[in-house]
Amino acid sequence: MTRTTPRSADRSQGLSRRDVLARLGWGGGAISMLGAGPLPDFGELRIEGLPAAQNAAIRLSSNENPYGMCQAARDRLQAEVENANRYPFAWSAPLHGAVARHVGVAESNVALGAGSTEILRMCAVAWSERGVLQAEPTFETLGSYTRKFGNRVVGVPVDAEGRHDLNAMSDRLDEAGVIYICNPSNPASTLLPQSELDAFLDRVPGDKLVIIDEAYHEFVDAPDYHSQVERSVASSNIVVIRTFSKIYGMAGMRVGYVVGPRALVRQLDAHRTEMSIGVISAACATASIEDPDYAADQKRLNLEARSILEAGLERLGRPVWESQTNFVMCDLGRPMMPVNRAMADRGVAVGRLFPALPNGLRISVGTPAQMHRCVDALEAVLA
Numbered sequence: 001m002t003r004t005t006p007r008s009a010d011r012s013q014g015l016s017r018r019d020v021l022a023r024l025g026w027g028g029g030a031i032s033m034l035g036a037g038p039l040p041d042f043g044e045l046r047i048e049g050l051p052a053a054q055n056a057a058i059r060l061s062s063n064e065n066p067y068g069m070c071q072a073a074r075d076r077l078q079a080e081v082e083n084a085n086r087y088p089f090a091w092s093a094p095l096h097g098a099v100a101r102h103v104g105v106a107e108s109n110v111a112l113g114a115g116s117t118e119i120l121r122m123c124a125v126a127w128s129e130r131g132v133l134q135a136e137p138t139f140e141t142l143g144s145y146t147r148k149f150g151n152r153v154v155g156v157p158v159d160a161e162g163r164h165d166l167n168a169m170s171d172r173l174d175e176a177g178v179i180y181i182c183n184p185s186n187p188a189s190t191l192l193p194q195s196e197l198d199a200f201l202d203r204v205p206g207d208k209l210v211i212i213d214e215a216y217h218e219f220v221d222a223p224d225y226h227s228q229v230e231r232s233v234a235s236s237n238i239v240v241i242r243t244f245s246k247i248y249g250m251a252g253m254r255v256g257y258v259v260g261p262r263a264l265v266r267q268l269d270a271h272r273t274e275m276s277i278g279v280i281s282a283a284c285a286t287a288s289i290e291d292p293d294y295a296a297d298q299k300r301l302n303l304e305a306r307s308i309l310e311a312g313l314e315r316l317g318r319p320v321w322e323s324q325t326n327f328v329m330c331d332l333g334r335p336m337m338p339v340n341r342a343m344a345d346r347g348v349a350v351g352r353l354f355p356a357l358p359n360g361l362r363i364s365v366g367t368p369a370q371m372h373r374c375v376d377a378l379e380a381v382l383a
């Protein structure tokens, strides 16, 4: 792993943190009350019936957004409670239109799903018989459904910088009919250089299907980055998957979507569970995607908190791969599971084991206060 210099979040332009918090509903008086002290601890886990130790945990384990949904989505949630007795067609249709407008494609180029997990399962049902070529490690869902369905997964180790090794993947294209690219990557957190990804896609034969998972697209801060949505719609063999779970803070609501050429979108949609997105989830997702500011605000907050985490890890001498996401992958230089358990004992839940990276600790970005608490806990555990 290479050590990353903490990124300088763009704090000099645009909205201040105060503005962003105000938009989150932490208006005037509440912000003044915060003064210079610590921020409120968004994202504390509180589930009735769980043991106290677990309920005290700061959840930095699942790449969730600690601030949750935007205010407009919260308002819709309250209002739509009245419609929980209705089937969701009248709510999912507007969401479909809103997503198509948001990404700038026709509705026939979009299918919805109950989170991108449902979309990945649809891909596995439709196509995994042809075998899946993917990075190792990568996000597990497509590979695990592929294996469950008795089909083959070919894993190609990531390179020393934690990036998909596109040259090595090119050499193995013959071994599978489906290629899964997670960009930015989970769990590595890295982004592929744009020109390399574009050149790789140029090389992939037209009879192979390419699934590009852009779950973390909205967090990317690289100047030359662009989504593959436009290319996918113009292609006959590429689809792009996105989710409302990350930047929009809706992981518990289960909404995702896939964009691509009509024929492929139709194939996938045939495998969707009908009505899998409920009234309230669809309404909240529509409100989120129509909010003109929320994603940019959340990106800014994420950069700010991630810089604190990265600076803390650098101080502890723990290298990270360069993150373009709402989490970092840190090299502990020793097995991560005992550290993971010791962190949990201190009330900080961090990422799971990725077998290809036994020393890699994935830490999700939370609030600035949570980042300080996480670094303090890690310092104590590593001491």
Ligand SMILES: Cc1ncc(COP(=O)(O)O)c(C=O)c1O
Pocket (backbone or CB within 6 Å): 062, 063, 114, 115, 116, 117, 118, 139, 182, 185, 186, 213, 215, 216, 242, 243, 244, 245, 251, 255, 256
């Ligand atoms: C790369 C990637 N894809 C897909 C998902 C699944 O997200 P969801 O089903 O919540 O949309 C995740 C969740 O962590 C992810 O990291």
